[in-house]
Amino acid sequence: MPAEIADEGTFRVRIEDGRHVDLLGTYVLNQLYITAILVLVVLGLAVVFGWLGVMNMAHGEFVMLGAYCAYMVQEAGWHPLLSLPLAVVVTGTVGLAVEGSIIRHLYRRPFDTFLATWGLALLLREGVEVIFGRGYKSVDQVLPGTVDVLGIPYPAYRLVLFSAVVLAFVGLFLFYRASTLGARIKAMVTNPVLAEAVGINTTRLAQWTFVFGVSTAGLAGALLAPLVRVEPFMGLDYLLSSFFVLIVGGLGTLEGLLIGSAVIGGVDTVASAILDKSAGYIAVLTVSIFFLWLRPHGLYSRR
Amino acid sequence: MNRRDALQLTLAAGLLSGISPQILGSIARAATPLKIGVLIPMSGPGGLFGPSCRNCTEMAIDEINAMGGILGRRVEPEFADVGGPPSDATQAAVKLWKGQNVEAFIGMHDSAVRRALTDLFRGQVPYVYTPVYEGGECSAGTYVLGETPTQQLEPVIPWLAAERNVRQWYLIGNDYNWPRDTNAVAKGYIAAAGGSVVGEEYLPFTVDNFDSNLAKIKQTGADAVLVTLVGGASVGFNRAFASFGLSGGVLRLGTLIEENTLAGIGADNSANLYASAGYFANIGTEAAKAFRNAYAARFGADAAVLNSLGESCYEGLKFLHALAERAGSLSTDDTDQVADGTVFEGPRGRATMNDRHVSKDIYLAEADGVEFRVIKTFMSVGAGRNCG
Numbered sequence: 029m030p031a032e033i034a035d036e037g038t039f040r041v042r043i044e045d046g047r048h049v050d051l052l053g054t055y056v057l058n059q060l061y062i063t064a065i066l067v068l069v070v071l072g073l074a075v076v077f078g079w080l081g082v083m084n085m086a087h088g089e090f091v092m093l094g095a096y097c098a099y100m101v102q103e104a105g106w107h108p109l110l111s112l113p114l115a116v117v118v119t120g121t122v123g124l125a126v127e128g129s130i131i132r133h134l135y136r137r138p139f140d141t142f143l144a145t146w147g148l149a150l151l152l153r154e155g156v157e158v159i160f161g162r163g164y165k166s167v168d169q170v171l172p173g174t175v176d177v178l179g180i181p182y183p184a185y186r187l188v189l190f191s192a193v194v195l196a197f198v199g200l201f202l203f204y205r206a207s208t209l210g211a212r213i214k215a216m217v218t219n220p221v222l223a224e225a226v227g228i229n230t231t232r233l234a235q236w237t238f239v240f241g242v243s244t245a246g247l248a249g250a251l252l253a254p255l256v257r258v259e260p261f262m263g264l265d266y267l268l269s270s271f272f273v274l275i276v277g278g279l280g281t282l283e284g285l286l287i288g289s290a291v292i293g294g295v296d297t298v299a300s301a302i303l304d305k306s307a308g309y310i311a312v313l314t315v316s317i318f319f320l321w322l323r324p325h326g327l328y329s330r331r
Numbered sequence: 332m333n334r335r336d337a338l339q340l341t342l343a344a345g346l347l348s349g350i351s352p353q354i355l356g357s358i359a360r361a362a363t364p365l366k367i368g369v370l371i372p373m374s375g376p377g378g379l380f381g382p383s384c385r386n387c388t389e390m391a392i393d394e395i396n397a398m399g400g401i402l403g404r405r406v407e408p409e410f411a412d413v414g415g416p417p418s419d420a421t422q423a424a425v426k427l428w429k430g431q432n433v434e435a436f437i438g439m440h441d442s443a444v445r446r447a448l449t450d451l452f453r454g455q456v457p458y459v460y461t462p463v464y465e466g467g468e469c470s471a472g473t474y475v476l477g478e479t480p481t482q483q484l485e486p487v488i489p490w491l492a493a494e495r496n497v498r499q500w501y502l503i504g505n506d507y508n509w510p511r512d513t514n515a516v517a518k519g520y521i522a523a524a525g526g527s528v529v530g531e532e533y534l535p536f537t538v539d540n541f542d543s544n545l546a547k548i549k550q551t552g553a554d555a556v557l558v559t560l561v562g563g564a565s566v567g568f569n570r571a572f573a574s575f576g577l578s579g580g581v582l583r584l585g586t587l588i589e590e591n592t593l594a595g596i597g598a599d600n601s602a603n604l605y606a607s608a609g610y611f612a613n614i615g616t617e618a619a620k621a622f623r624n625a626y627a628a629r630f631g632a633d634a635a636v637l638n639s640l641g642e643s644c645y646e647g648l649k650f651l652h653a654l655a656e657r658a659g660s661l662s663t664d665d666t667d668q669v670a671d672g673t674v675f676e677g678p679r680g681r682a683t684m685n686d687r688h689v690s691k692d693i694y695l696a697e698a699d700g701v702e703f704r705v706i707k708t709f710m711s712v713g714a715g716r717n718c719g
Contacts, residue, residue, distance in 0.1 A: 050549075051546055054542075054546045054549070055546060058542040058543065058546065061542075062540065062542070162378060162379045162382075163379060163591050163594060163595070163636065164594055164596075165594075165595070166594060166596065166598070168597065169573075169574065169600070173576065174575065183574040183575055255571070256539070256570065257563050257570065259563065259595070262563075300543035304533075305534045306506060306533065306534065309535050309537060
């Protein structure tokens with residue numbers, strides 16, 4: 029790359045040059061958006077991995093299933109909003125079946141859950157390929173067009189998605205802190221034997237926690253489908269970044285999820301803006317490696 | 332034995348003794364089918380293109396056999412999956428070559444596999460490489476049919492500059508040799524057309540978020556983007572591009588946006604999107620229409636989508652047929668001597684070999700929803716300088 033182009037790409041803020049201010053604004057919006065998207069996508073894995081200790085390698089495939097639900101709703105000619113309940117029902121049902129048949133026997137055996145869910149991921153990918161074929165599917169934009177935010181045109185659907193994620197996250201946070209169910213989950217996570225002794229049915233609680241986790245992944249897939257490519261292998265994109273977020277943020281808390289998403293999204297955005305996309309990717313990998321090495325419990329862990 | 336039988340026997344013996352062993356050998360071989368190795372991706376990132384390659388190969392082979400085969404021999408395909416790393420592809424090719432006595436190869440795969448195969452074959456067996464690629468292949472016994480960057484861009488960039496008034500180009504591609512070589516060639520044509528390059532970026536294959544790239548494209552004021560991202564990356568980029576409202580004012584030109592990629596990009600996101608290639612499924616020529624109808628009739632409506640990569644396998648067999656008949660053998664000593672000037676016709680139109688590459692028609696298409704509409708045909712475009 030010629031030096032003068034790299035130099036022009038850096039985001040120096042010059043008030044007299046409107047284009048640079050716009051650029052900085054766009055980066056800020058992108059940073060907020062990517063944080064929200066990571067929270068949305070990783071929530072399911074944070075629950076399943078952080079609370080249940082299941083290293084769900086099929087997490088991305090549940091996102092993929094949700095995206096195909098959006099495609100099916102479109103092909104059937106239904107209203108796009110129906111893709112959300114369909115995604116929850118489909119991924120929830122698959123999750124229930126998988127928990128009952130495979131996962132239930134593997135709690136507290138992280139490496140075995142890793143292998144079992146890796147196999148499950150292959151099965152889900154191939155299954156979708158058999159039904160829908162290998163090719164790319166396009167889900168129509170739900171709210172095409174852009175809206176000006178402080179003078180910067182930004183995709184309308186992204187703004188709606190961002191607001192929805194913020195509301196849902198705040199709701200979930202308050203619910204988890206205040207409700208009895210939240211307290212029971214905390215009890216199960218910190219001391220399952222004691223929880224069982226005080227009358228908490230941990231088998232059922234774990235089962236529904238797992239179903240909740242995978243159906244939020246399905247929901248994420250359905251919500252993202254109009255923005256991304258939809259194909260059987262799309263889940264792999266989400267799996268890696270999800271683990272990076274949890275490594276940095278720490279396991280078992282919603283605060284950790286938020287912090288991890290902001291750090292991973294931010295490191296990528298800033299390095300990509302100043303240098304280029306390869307630098308962004310290298311920076312994310314480097315940060316994740318340093319966390320695994322020096323701070324394996326992440327920034328905000330329950331441990 | 333009566334007198335007539337005795338006479339016939341004598342005559343037959345005389346005839347047999349006069350026939351040379353060489354002719355006897357060729358009669359024996361005419362009975363054995365000619366096996367052709369067809370190396371296509373059935374797995375990995377290119378696996379999406381495997382089914383259409385296979386269908387097109389089968390069509391070509393049936394047509395060739397109906398016309399009497401190659402050198403009078405019935406042709407049989409031996410398929411192998413080369414969607415994995417080059418070492419696996421080499422193993423598959425050795426099995427076919429030495430184990431199954433395959434006498435010629437058709438390949439539709441990436442350049443890393445091609446280099447491994449030319450090292451393996453060392454010019455001892457004819458090898459036809461069919462997909463779009465970066466140019467420069469010149470090994471003995473190797474014949475290249477795909478579009479080079481010169482062919483895809485030399486006529487197209489000046490045409491877009493004149494007809495669509497684009498000057499400021501942003502170049503974006505995945506980080507490997509095909510996009511880099513394509514862009515190196517593109518820069519010359521952009522400068523010659525009075526334009527300038529305002530940005531150039533290469534992305535790892537793992538990237539699925541293009542926000543920072545789109546912000547830069549906007550900031551540089553580019554009015555055209557040359558897209559050499561491939562497959563899923565191209566789909567993701569083009570969808571995000573349109574969602575940011577850039578497609579209204581900024582033209583996109585892709586040199587590997589084929590029918591599958593366009594289907595993934597979607598009708599909502601394909602405004603102002605152009606593609607340059609030697610083949611599109613709905614080229615309007617009679618030959619292309621006949622091919623498309625035959626494909627639909629044979630494989631049905633749900634068949635793998637026709638595209639330039641799949642169709643290139645059909646061209647590969649048609650070319651091998653023309654070359655072998657012209658040389659009178661499948662020995663690379665003979666085929667290399669007569670390769671220049673070999674002419675063959677397919678759905679793409681008429682192509683002529685020169686310097687192991689072919690001059691051919693290049694189509695510039697504009698996306699119309701999820702269909703390509705050819706808006707300009709450039710006749711007999713040369714592949715540029717590839718040897719020496």
